[in-house]
Amino acid sequence: MKETPLSNCERRFLLRAIEERKRLDGRQSYDYRNVRISFGADYGCCIVELGRTRVLGQVSCELVSPKLNRATEGILFFNLELSPMAAPAFEPGRQSDLLVKLNRLLERCLRNSKCIDTESLCVVAGVKVWQIRVDLHLLNHDGNIIDAASIAAIVALCHFRRPDVSVQGEEVTLYTPEERDPVPLSIHHMPICVSFAFFQQGTYLLVDPSEREERVMDGLLVIAMNKHREICTIQSSGGIMLLKDQVLRCSKITGVKVAEITELIQKALENDQKVRKEGGKFGFAESIPNQKISAFKMERAPVDTNDVEEQAEEIITKADPPSDVFAKPILRMPGTAQIGEGIENSWGDLEESEREEEEEGNSDDATTPEGQKMETEEINVVSKTKKDDDTIVLSDSEEEEVVILEPEEREKKTRTHTSTKQENSSSKKAFNKKRKKKRATH
Amino acid sequence: MAAAEALPAEERVGQVVLPGDVLLLPAHPEADGERLWLGPGAALPGRLLCGPGLRSCGAGLLVTKCGLLRHRQPGGAGGGSGGAYWVDSQQKRYVPVKGDHVIGIVTIKAGDIFKLDVGGSEQASLSYLAFEGATKRNRPNVQVGDLIYGQFIVANKDMEPEMVCIDSSGRANGMGVIGHEGLLFKVSLGLIRKLLAPNCEIIQELGQLYPFEIVFGMNGRIWVKAKTIQQTLIVANILEACEHMTAEQRTQALAKLSER
Numbered sequence: 170m171k172e173t174p175l176s177n178c179e180r181r182f183l184l185r186a187i188e189e190r191k192r193l194d195g196r197q198s199y200d201y202r203n204v205r206i207s208f209g210a211d212y213g214c215c216i217v218e219l220g221r222t223r224v225l226g227q228v229s230c231e232l233v234s235p236k237l238n239r240a241t242e243g244i245l246f247f248n249l250e251l252s253p254m255a256a257p258a259f260e261p262g263r264q265s266d267l268l269v270k271l272n273r274l275l276e277r278c279l280r281n282s283k284c285i286d287t288e289s290l291c292v293v294a295g296v297k298v299w300q301i302r303v304d305l306h307l308l309n310h311d312g313n314i315i316d317a318a319s320i321a322a323i324v325a326l327c328h329f330r331r332p333d334v335s336v337q338g339e340e341v342t343l344y345t346p347e348e349r350d351p352v353p354l355s356i357h358h359m360p361i362c363v364s365f366a367f368f369q370q371g372t373y374l375l376v377d378p379s380e381r382e383e384r385v386m387d388g389l390l391v392i393a394m395n396k397h398r399e400i401c402t403i404q405s406s407g408g409i410m411l412l413k414d415q416v417l418r419c420s421k422i423t424g425v426k427v428a429e430i431t432e433l434i435q436k437a438l439e440n441d442q443k444v445r446k447e448g449g450k451f452g453f454a455e456s457i458p459n460q461k462i463s464a465f466k467m468e469r470a471p472v473d474t475n476d477v478e479e480q481a482e483e484i485i486t487k488a489d490p491p492s493d494v495f496a497k498p499i500l501r502m503p504g505t506a507q508i509g510e511g512i513e514n515s516w517g518d519l520e521e522s523e524r525e526e527e528e529e530g531n532s533d534d535a536t537t538p539e540g541q542k543m544e545t546e547e548i549n550v551v552s553k554t555k556k557d558d559d560t561i562v563l564s565d566s567e568e569e570e571v572v573i574l575e576p577e578e579r580e581k582k583t584r585t586h587t588s589t590k591q592e593n594s595s596s597k598k599a600f601n602k603k604r605k606k607k608r609a610t611h
Numbered sequence: 612m613a614a615a616e617a618l619p620a621e622e623r624v625g626q627v628v629l630p631g632d633v634l635l636l637p638a639h640p641e642a643d644g645e646r647l648w649l650g651p652g653a654a655l656p657g658r659l660l661c662g663p664g665l666r667s668c669g670a671g672l673l674v675t676k677c678g679l680l681r682h683r684q685p686g687g688a689g690g691g692s693g694g695a696y697w698v699d700s701q702q703k704r705y706v707p708v709k710g711d712h713v714i715g716i717v718t719i720k721a722g723d724i725f726k727l728d729v730g731g732s733e734q735a736s737l738s739y740l741a742f743e744g745a746t747k748r749n750r751p752n753v754q755v756g757d758l759i760y761g762q763f764i765v766a767n768k769d770m771e772p773e774m775v776c777i778d779s780s781g782r783a784n785g786m787g788v789i790g791h792e793g794l795l796f797k798v799s800l801g802l803i804r805k806l807l808a809p810n811c812e813i814i815q816e817l818g819q820l821y822p823f824e825i826v827f828g829m830n831g832r833i834w835v836k837a838k839t840i841q842q843t844l845i846v847a848n849i850l851e852a853c854e855h856m857t858a859e860q861r862t863q864a865l866a867k868l869s870e871r
Binding site: 171173174175176177178179180181182185186189191193194195 | 716718728730754756757758789790791792793794795834840841843844847848
């Protein structure tokens with residue numbers, strides 16, 4: 170799909186706002202967006218969110234024969250993919266310039282900096298080495314892919330555990346995770362990329378550009394640094410002329426940012442480690458917060474009226490009135506009547522409308538037998554639970570006298586409806602669980 | 612999978628409906644049977660208007676989008692028959708609909724027509740004569756990258772959409788090229804409809820903060836212009852956040868801003 174074009178109006182506004190040192194989301198010129206790191210259930214799987222830009226990283230390993238000219242070193246393989254779900258402009262299977270540029274930058278940052286000890290990946294020299302593969306997928310594009318991707322890559326590598334291997338003479342034993350705990354990779358340092366966007370021929374500088382800012386920028390400077398203030402990679406694109414002191418200033422800012430991000434990564438890794446050790450729940454499902462959509466939200470959602478756990482009165486008020494399969498309404502006293510047993514009559518003086526609805530319910534019996542059966546079955550179940558107490562307690566009842574129907578009618582009801590009840594007992598459990606979960610989130 | 616029960620349409624109004632649900636309509640005592648008018652415009656008394664998210668099928672209406680079912684009674688004599696049913700659903704991707712007013716970005720200027728990007732699958736075409744006071748000699752001043760507010764006169768799945776910037780009487784009525792300052796941003800379609808509802812509180816409350824100009828496009832695009840850049844950014848951020856804020860949160864945020 171074609172990308173949405175940038176209108177002149179937006180471009181002008183963005184440039185003017187940058188001149189006044191204002192950004193669209195209210196950040197300062199040197200502010201980063203919020204970085205959020207969450208880990209998956211497997212080792213080596215993580216999602217990094219930089220504002221709304223999301224990258225998924227996954228590390229995997231395999232035993233292969235080494236390269237001929239590097240017989241004692243393991244093999245590293247990096248791959249970044251721009252998924253079409255990230256932006257409508259990304260098409261699957263097409264090697265765009267952006268993709269090539271990002272991949273090369275990532276490789277230089279992680280491979281050339283020797284952040285991973287490849288010698289330690291050697292199992293038997295010249296015969297078997299570990300091949301570590303880092304796959305990064307862009308899930309959402311809101312600017313600054315390279316930063317998010319580099320953080321995801323290094324976090325996934327730090328989080329990953331490879332199976333343990335022992336070599337005794339000629340014998341090589343590969344242990345499964347059950348036999349021996351998997352072993353982390355040996356990582357020397359953590360290089361992290363920081364991007365700087367330049368506007369108006371280098372006059373204005375923004376750290377961590379968002380997608381709109383990237384569209385109007387003149388040039389981009391990426392500096393990859395680790396927390397020991399060693400520059401691993403530096404790349405300038407866009408053809409802008411940068412002065413020496415500008416580059417120095419950027420590298421100072423990078424030092425500060427990288428220190429913060431490294432601390433965040435360490436904390437996230439420690440938290441995850443702790444949770445796993447204590448046997449708590451971990452994985453993506455736990456880290457996604459329960460979010461609610463506030464538009465179009467109703468107080469109660471009676472989508473499923475076949476929920477047994479709901480109060481009987483709610484069923485009666487919201488669903489079709491139950492047909493009198495078992496009894497006509499029994500008029501106890503003027504103004505009060507009872508349908509079925511053990512059900513609170515919250516209608517009070519509405520006996521006339523009851524009778525009318527009853528008749529309608531009767532006529533509809535032929536057309537919707539299923540629906541009616543379900544309802545009567547529910548009422549039966551509800552009444553059954555109440556029957557256990559022997560004395561029916563009607564808490565909200567406006568009646569002064571509790572009226573119980575004759576026992577013969579009760580037995581007749583249970584006999585005819587046991588079949589449907591058994592079918593639905595399993596679904597009842599499912600409904601219970603769903604309702605409990607819904608209640609918990611409210 | 613058991614087939615969904617067919618329930619009368621009146622009972623499901625205000626409830627969540629899912630695609631595949633069938634809504635039964637009360638039988639009409641009409642000689643030529645049930646006929647539904649699909650499309651905008653007032654329904655004739657006795658005819659039911661089948662709105663977005665619904666399709667007519669056999670006994671009644673088939674739901675094609677998930678959302679809340681809404682109903683509007685017909686004005687005047689109509690009683691039980693007539694009126695309109697539609698589904699209030701939420702989405703971000705726009706599909707051109709005839710009569711909708713949208714904001715488009717000019718991408719190509721080719722001789723007699725402009726091509727605009729409106730956020731749909733096809734670019735809409737706009738003739739240079741479709742502006743107020745435009746003649747062959749007096750061409751409108753439109754450049755590539757300008758914003759245009761217009762309405763669709765042709766929008767269906769078989770043809771490329773066409774737009775105009777004049778109404779049926781030949782007057783602009785607010786349509787045309789939008790000014791050069793200001794900020795354009797995108798929100799979801801449901802929020803736009805909420806903001807365009809008559810007596811929308813959000814706009815009234817915002818109006819008490821600062822004076823600003825605003826244009827809503829039904830394709831999810833909003834253009835705002837206030838006196839300073841800071842004020843424009845504030846208005847834009849509040850509108851984007853309105854999607855997920857409750858009314859109390861919004862009043863709190865606005866109160867904080869008006870203190871400054």
